[in-house]
Amino acid sequence: MSRIRELPKVELHVHIEGTLEPDLVVELAHDQGIELPYPDAEVLRERYVFADLSSFLDIYYANLDVLRRRHDFARLAYEYGARAHLAGVVHAEVFFDPQAHRSRGVPLHDVVGGLVDGFDDARAEFGVTTDLIACFLRDRPVAEASAVLDELVDMSAPIVGVGLDSAEIGNPAAPFAEVFARAAALGLRRVAHAGEESGPESVREAIEELAVHRVDHGIRSVDDPGVMAQLAAHRIPLTVCPLSNVRLRTVADLASHPLPHLIEAGVVVTINSDDPAYFGGHVDDNFLAVAEQFALTDDTLAQLARNSVTAIFLPQERRDTVLAQIDEWLAAGHPPPVE
Numbered sequence: 001m002s003r004i005r006e007l008p009k010v011e012l013h014v015h016i017e018g019t020l021e022p023d024l025v026v027e028l029a030h031d032q033g034i035e036l037p038y039p040d041a042e043v044l045r046e047r048y049v050f051a052d053l054s055s056f057l058d059i060y061y062a063n064l065d066v067l068r069r070r071h072d073f074a075r076l077a078y079e080y081g082a083r084a085h086l087a088g089v090v091h092a093e094v095f096f097d098p099q100a101h102r103s104r105g106v107p108l109h110d111v112v113g114g115l116v117d118g119f120d121d122a123r124a125e126f127g128v129t130t131d132l133i134a135c136f137l138r139d140r141p142v143a144e145a146s147a148v149l150d151e152l153v154d155m156s157a158p159i160v161g162v163g164l165d166s167a168e169i170g171n172p173a174a175p176f177a178e179v180f181a182r183a184a185a186l187g188l189r190r191v192a193h194a195g196e197e198s199g200p201e202s203v204r205e206a207i208e209e210l211a212v213h214r215v216d217h218g219i220r221s222v223d224d225p226g227v228m229a230q231l232a233a234h235r236i237p238l239t240v241c242p243l244s245n246v247r248l249r250t251v252a253d254l255a256s257h258p259l260p261h262l263i264e265a266g267v268v269v270t271i272n273s274d275d276p277a278y279f280g281g282h283v284d285d286n287f288l289a290v291a292e293q294f295a296l297t298d299d300t301l302a303q304l305a306r307n308s309v310t311a312i313f314l315p316q317e318r319r320d321t322v323l324a325q326i327d328e329w330l331a332a333g334h335p336p337p338v339e
């Protein structure tokens with residue numbers, strides 16, 4: 001485990017709300033006198049058996065009730081930074097769901113301010129750097145997404161991009177084209193969840209209608225050679241989250257995960273955790289699971305880590321630093337023969 005943990009990693013697909021551990025739910029509830037419909041963290045965790053994405057989202061959104069104060073968000077961000085450091089993460093581009101908090105009456109200023117506080121502390125202590133990506137909820141009205149973008153811009157929120165998440169089936173990406181175009185004009189990067197539960201047409205839609213730089217999940221691309229060719233030719237990275245796919249039953253089991261096919265087809269595949277508090281592991285656990293399942297060599301693991309570096313929204317200089325760290329990791333696993 002430790003060698004995989006030591007591989008320098010960039011994480012590109014993690015929802016900060018999905019890092020909210022049951023213990024922290026219970027602690028924050030207790031702190032604020034919020035009554036919970038279960039006796040303890042263990043019982044809450046036992047409920048984390050999901051039939052599909054929407055059954056997961058029901059619990060994910062319900063748990064957010066304990067995030068009310070700026071320092072709740074700071075704590076959440078700090079805890080992620082600490083755990084990410086253990087996982088070997090040196091940089092993360094972290095999603096948050098502004099609408100999921102704004103609709104509960106939590107000011108976005110407290111959400112963003114708290115996250116920045118926590119990430120600043122984690123960077124000072126562990127050296128992990130982070131950027132924020134604001135995700136729009138695709139099962140909420142486009143006008144709400146547009147209002148959130150305005151609000152984030154008005155408060156000069158330090159976001160590097162916008163994303164699209166929540167329930168995919170029945171909620172196409174195309175209606176969000178105008179909001180994404182506005183984000184592009186503001187200099188923001190674009191990503192979107194697609195091809196997680198819906199088919200490859202959803203991936204094509206995200207690429208063509210939203211002009212995304214990366215596709216989140218995108219695993220159903222394997223069902224359409226045309227989409228696979230599009231991803232490979234334009235070097236559009238996929239942020240794949242294997243343990244999430246197993247737990248949300250978008251694949252039957254890890255053995256039948258399309259990861260090897262994606263790699264073989266030349267797609268820029270990256271490995272990520274999605275919602276680690278719910279799916280049984282952080283990004284290191286995801287690397288370990290696929291390394292074992294598919295007997296991946298150090299060279300392949302290093303290539304997956306490099307793919308994430310090439311997909312980040314940071315200047316080349318920082319990328320080069322992380323790429324050099326990955327090369328060092330690889331070299332350490334192949335010591336020169338002793339004479």
Ligand SMILES: Nc1ncnc2[nH]cnc12
Binds near residue numbers: 018053196244
């Ligand atoms: N895996 C996922 N898919 C879509 N929306 C999400 N929000 C949090 N996790 C998600």
Ligand SMILES: [Zn+2]
Binds near residue numbers: 013015165274
């Ligand atoms: Zn996700």
